[in-house]
Amino acid sequence: MSEPLSRRKIITGGLAMAVTGVAGLTAAGHIADRYGLIPPDCGGVWGPGETLTYATQRLLMSRRSMAREFNRSDISKAIPVSGEPPTAGQYKELVDRKFKDWRIPIDGMVARPGSFSMDELKRMPMTSQITHTACEEGWSFIAEWNGVQLSHVLNLAGVSPKAKYVVAFAHDGVWDSLDLPDAYHPQTLLTYALNGDELPTRHGAPLRLRVARQLGYKSVKFLSRITVTDNVKNIGKGLGSISPEYGYSWYAGI
Amino acid sequence: MADSTYIPEVALEAKHAHIAPRFPLLVRLTHWTFTLSFFGLAISGFAIILAHPHFYWGETGNILTPPLFSLPLPTMLGGPSGWGRSLHFQSAWLAVFSGLLYVVSGAISRHFRRELMPSKNQISLSGLRNCLVDHLRLRGLAAEGYNVFQKLAYLSVVFVFFPLIILSGFAMSPSITSVFPVFVEVFGGHQTARTIHFLLANLLMLFLLAHVTMVVLAGFASRVMTMITGRPVARKETQ
Numbered sequence: 419m420s421e422p423l424s425r426r427k428i429i430t431g432g433l434a435m436a437v438t439g440v441a442g443l444t445a446a447g448h449i450a451d452r453y454g455l456i457p458p459d460c461g462g463v464w465g466p467g468e469t470l471t472y473a474t475q476r477l478l479m480s481r482r483s484m485a486r487e488f489n490r491s492d493i494s495k496a497i498p499v500s501g502e503p504p505t506a507g508q509y510k511e512l513v514d515r516k517f518k519d520w521r522i523p524i525d526g527m528v529a530r531p532g533s534f535s536m537d538e539l540k541r542m543p544m545t546s547q548i549t550h551t552a553c554e555e556g557w558s559f560i561a562e563w564n565g566v567q568l569s570h571v572l573n574l575a576g577v578s579p580k581a582k583y584v585v586a587f588a589h590d591g592v593w594d595s596l597d598l599p600d601a602y603h604p605q606t607l608l609t610y611a612l613n614g615d616e617l618p619t620r621h622g623a624p625l626r627l628r629v630a631r632q633l634g635y636k637s638v639k640f641l642s643r644i645t646v647t648d649n650v651k652n653i654g655k656g657l658g659s660i661s662p663e664y665g666y667s668w669y670a671g672i
Numbered sequence: 673m674a675d676s677t678y679i680p681e682v683a684l685e686a687k688h689a690h691i692a693p694r695f696p697l698l699v700r701l702t703h704w705t706f707t708l709s710f711f712g713l714a715i716s717g718f719a720i721i722l723a724h725p726h727f728y729w730g731e732t733g734n735i736l737t738p739p740l741f742s743l744p745l746p747t748m749l750g751g752p753s754g755w756g757r758s759l760h761f762q763s764a765w766l767a768v769f770s771g772l773l774y775v776v777s778g779a780i781s782r783h784f785r786r787e788l789m790p791s792k793n794q795i796s797l798s799g800l801r802n803c804l805v806d807h808l809r810l811r812g813l814a815a816e817g818y819n820v821f822q823k824l825a826y827l828s829v830v831f832v833f834f835p836l837i838i839l840s841g842f843a844m845s846p847s848i849t850s851v852f853p854v855f856v857e858v859f860g861g862h863q864t865a866r867t868i869h870f871l872l873a874n875l876l877m878l879f880l881l882a883h884v885t886m887v888v889l890a891g892f893a894s895r896v897m898t899m900i901t902g903r904p905v906a907r908k909e910t911q
Contacts, residue, residue: 464755467762475847483850488731496736550731550862552846555753556724558862591829631847664756671847672761 419611442616445472447640449572454597458650458658472669481599485630488548493613494559503619504590504640512589522608526585526645529576536610538623542566547609553634554666561627565609569602572646583658586627588638594649594659596629596636605630608641633670635661680908694904696781700773705766712763717873719756727870740867746756751811764841771834787818788827794820810889822886829879833872840869843907 450456455473459465503509510608520531545567551559572584584601587593600606607628610617617623622639629636650658658668686856695703724740725747733739778784793799803820818826841858842848843865857867887895894905 464758464762470765471761479847479851483847485846485850486853486856492731494732494734494737498734498736546744551845552844552862553734554723554757555749556720556866557726558732559734560732610730631850633846664750665758667761669760670843 422475423657436541439583443605453600454599455614457667457669458583458595458656459662460626464667468667468669471672475671476599477598482603483631485549488550488560490548490562492560493498493548494632497524497559497561497612497619498557500553500634501553503623504588506591507641509589510557512624512654514618519601522625522641522644524571524575524644526647527578527581528572528646529574532668533538534571538659539566539571539608539610539625541571545604547605547628547630549608549628549630550586551582551637554670562613563609564611565607565625565628567604568606569604570626570645571608572601575646577646578648580648582651583648584600585645585647585653587643587645589637589642591641592638592660594627594636594661595647595653598623600629600631600671603629631671633672635666636670675693687737692897693721693903696777696783697774698777698781699783700899700902702770702891706770706774709763709766709770710876710883714760714873714877716756716763717870720760721745722756723753723869727867728863728865729861729867733863748817764838768838769832775830784827784830788823790820790823791853794823825879825882829876833876833879837872838874840865844869 445610450473453476455469455476459467460469474490479596486581493592504514517536519535521535523531523533525531543566543640544564546562546564548560548562550558550560568584583595583597585595596606605628607627609622609626610624612621614616617626620635622641625641626634627638647653650656654660655663657663662668662672695911721743722745725745726733727741727743728733728737772774791799794803799820806819822881839855839860842852843859844862849856849862856862856865870897891905897903897905
């Protein structure tokens with residue numbers, strides 16, 4: 419007599435626990451999402467690892483910590499190039515005209531959408547950093563980057579308090595996004611010079627994003643447009659960057 | 673008292689009943705979750721290396737600088753290092769959870785002190801020499817308790833090599849080193865940390881090889897069953 423009862427108890431108890439568990443996880447997910455702890459590529463097989471890494475770092479680590487900076491004598495003699503400059507007609511035209519009339523639009527959830535010319539960018543306060551760049555493949559180099567802090571440009575445009583991501587598009591079809599802690603980080607730059615020289619095309623001319631606290635692939639080359647948004651679901655496959663479409667994490671701080 | 677008789681089977685069972693289970697549940701559980709994560713880390717680590725099978729010393733290193741050594745592997749860009757990295761970090765999380773659970777429960781239950789701390793006799797010069805002689809003669813390898821080499825191997829893997837491989841992994845993270853620069857500074861640079869991470873991985877693979885060899889020598893099926901059920905399996909060869 420008691421056996422079916424206990425079995426029923428086990429089943430109902432198990433169901434209750436499952437429902438509570440799912441409800442608890444859903445609630446935790448909502449709270450985590452609200453506090454910016456869920457990466458856009460949180461789905462799929464690798465979602466748990468991505469989410470754990472990103473949430474743990476954003477929860478436990480300072481959002482303002484500074485990447486190590488080096489001396490001029492530490493600068494690498496030569497910098498390898500990964501990938502070629504875009505061959506598409508639009509970019510080739512820009513190179514042929516030496517990026518004359520090139521402008522970088524900034525739009526989306528900003529009070530003053532518009533665009534900046536290279537001269538305008540260079541008239542903004544220049545920030546210089548000598549930092550280490552690690553490629554996800556394993557190699558690395560140290561270089562000096564000159565540019566304007568992304569935060570300066572964002573403040574000029576007036577970012578909406580509802581915004582969550584800053585999306586960078588490139589002339590080669592690459593795109594990526596940063597959360598606000600990294601977008602406003604003092605070492606996140608829009609760079610136009612490398613080791614004191616004008617940024618070469620193979621390193622991302624005319625303008626390259628520099629994200630010192632993440633792997634090299636987050637430092638998007640050949641910038642063409644900056645968009646501020648609260649949702650990256652409707653860009654590309656909705657994973658926050660083109661990188662996850664090739665199997666690489668959106669958050670590359672590791 | 674005069675008519676008491678000694679029955680070996682009863683004595684054996686009584687002894688087992690007293691010490692059973694051989695491995696506590698948490699040790700068994702974390703052993704297998706850790707096994708899973710270890711394979712995930714090893715396979716994905718290899719996949720990551722395929723993207724750049726060269727190793728350097730110091731802060732930087734790339735195809736334009738001379739490597740410390742290179743592995744005779746093809747350079748395969750793209751695919752393998754993509755899923756490799758994802759599998760590596762997801763497995764690392766499982767390893768960290770399993771490892772923490774194992775270390776905390778082992779400390780609280782005094783598992784380390786009881787099972788892994790070498791006794792004064794074992795750690796003495798003669799104890800170490802005896803253990804070496806036993807090993808050279810392949811003698812006493814199926815003994816119940818751990819010998820001093822086993823204890824030292826387990827202790828160093830748990831408390832030295834795993835913490836070091838985690839630290840050298842952290843040393844390669846640009847975000848973690850921005851908060852704790854000392855993690856990379858103790859190694860003397862990003863690329864040194866990467867090389868040491870690789871060498872430590874090899875050392876742990878050697879440990880795994882030795883561990884599995886010992887298990888095979890001691891009776892693979894019975895030892896694996898013990899690590900699953902927690903109960904010692906009586907071995908015929910000892911009768």
